[in-house]
Amino acid sequence: MSVDPQHLLRELFATAIDAAHPQQVLEAYLPKDRSGRVIVIGAGKAAAAMAQVVERCWQGEVCGLVVTRYGHGAPCEKIEVVEAAHPVPDAAGLAVAKRVLELVSNLSEDDRVIFLLSGGGSALLALPAEGITLADKQSINKALLKSGATIGEMNCVRKHLSAIKGGRLGKACWPATVYTYAISDVPGDLATVIASGPTVADPSTSAEALAILKRYSIEVPASVRTWLQSPESETVKPGDPSLARSHFQLIARPQQSLEAAAVKCRQAGFSPLILGDLEGESREVAKVHAGIARQIVLHGQPLAAPCVILSGGETTVTVRGNGRGGRNAEFLLSLTDSLKGLPGVYALAGDTDGIDGSEDNAGAIMTPDSYARAVALGLSASDELDNNNGYGYFEALDALIVTEPTRTNVNDFRAILILESTKNDA
The missing domain is CATH 3.40.1480.10 (MOFRL domain)
Known part of the structure; x- marks a missing residue:
């Protein structure tokens, strides 16, 4: 031969790369009615390329903001593209996460949100929960990355230390209709694990997050432990009415x-x-x-x-x-x-x-x-x-x-x- x-x-x-590229896979999944105003947000290594597809295909008014890893940006005319650090979050990721949350707050039932999600989104969309600093999240993230923890375990901890993950972003969009289009980078393609599931309900618990930190002998500040022991640290659970108008669609998988x-x-x-x-x-x-x-x-x-x-x-x-x-x-x-x-x-x-x-x-x-x-x-x-x-x-x-x-x-x-x-x- x-x-x-x-x-x-x-x-x-x-x-393999081409089969999962947004230019090849996203358009077919977008809503059939592409008229009217849509707010586009996104996070992940494919976010900028995904945003380009929405700009090209949407017939109505488009605005929005997506965050991707440094060097992974792509030129968009209507959707702002911001770059931040991965796999350890930085101040740029923190700033853009705050802006994304502000952008989708106070929406009405008539509003539509498209959320473009891909691997890396968990670190890129970094908004620590109340009382937790960016430095806390950075040190915990670094320790998890070196520990041998699985992506599911890492994202369980990340979700419970976040003000935006584990369904919290989807809850902030209520009562708008949310369409999440995701490219999976995780074994099993679980919506709750991909970028820590910002717009989907999460069945994992803060107790599980604490157990993971203990399993890998990761030391955390007292403020983090106190937060994880508080009911407020729990993510948005299945059946929560605030996610009733949030729709999740997997568009590419390994x-x-x-x-x-x-x-x-x-x-x-x-x-x-x-x-x-x-x-x-x-x-x-x-x-x-x-x-x-x-x-x-x-x-x-x-x-x-x-x-x-x-x-x-x-x-x-x-x-x-x-x-x-x-x-x-x-x-x-x-x-x-x-x-x-x-x-x-x-x-x-x-x-x-x-x-x-x-x-x-x-x-x-x-x-x-x-x-x-x-x-x-x-x-x-x-x-x-x-x-x-x-x-x-x-x-x-x-x-x-x-x-x-x-x-x-x-x-x-x-x-x-x-x-x-x-x-x-x-």
Whole structure:
């Protein structure tokens, strides 16, 4: 089979991104009646690109304000685009959250609000609850990011420390009609977890938030603990009448991107194996992928090569070292360490938003000679893994993937391409 493995992997990544881009998916979901005035608000890495689609398609009066990550903006004529920090919130995110809340307060039954939501919105729309400072939220956020907590656990804490998340933004819009259009970046595509669910009811509790902080040994100020022990810290619960006119629609999810990549695989002559959305420590998830790849190479199971293993989701990294690298570099470094140059196996791991953690790369590529080339450079995969230095490892191999911000986000994308099986069953 004549194929350039690295080129194919990059094509699969591009296909996954394109399948979830607002320009491709949003318009079909907008209300059929696009006349009259609409207020557009939004938060997330895709917010600016989503706002562009609404501006292009809406026939009536449009105004509004959206916030996205630094570098992820896009030019809009009627909707203001503000950039702020992610994954740790900053003063810009705090300021824009206050403005968003003011914009939707005191609306009437005749008003319509479109809320454009995507991954990253939780950190970008940062408005601490009464008595909690931005510095408090920043320190707790940093600790959660390093702890290995899942995105669901992190967002449970964030919701209960917020004046805008956990349904509170939707409640502020009442009695206006609210249409939330969301691009999912979380395993399971739960509306309550995507960007901490600002316009949907939330069944989680403050007691659960406290338990999460205790589970990961995260120290919090007395003011935070006092707040979480107060009934006022509870989010808007299911059945609350203030959300009766709030409608939620998922417009893109990781599975769509995996399926689009699978179609591309078949067109190239490779059988796809979709593992779906996965959670867990990046290095441990990589070991499972390595085991499947090895079984395919050695025994042609659970499918025969040539094939591609596809997976998405959001893994976590418990930071123990001082190296550079996000979840995807960590995954790929652990995969490299596990396979140690297994012939005919290539892999790509990248974040569909174009930014792996807080670095300037989307991810990286592993080839069968990556392990040996690194050894020749004096690099030990296991030592670099201990130091959480996936970025440094693949930078030395000139194997980083740099896409710039993509302005969408369905989280991680992983593809392991296997050219042939030895099928040695002895």
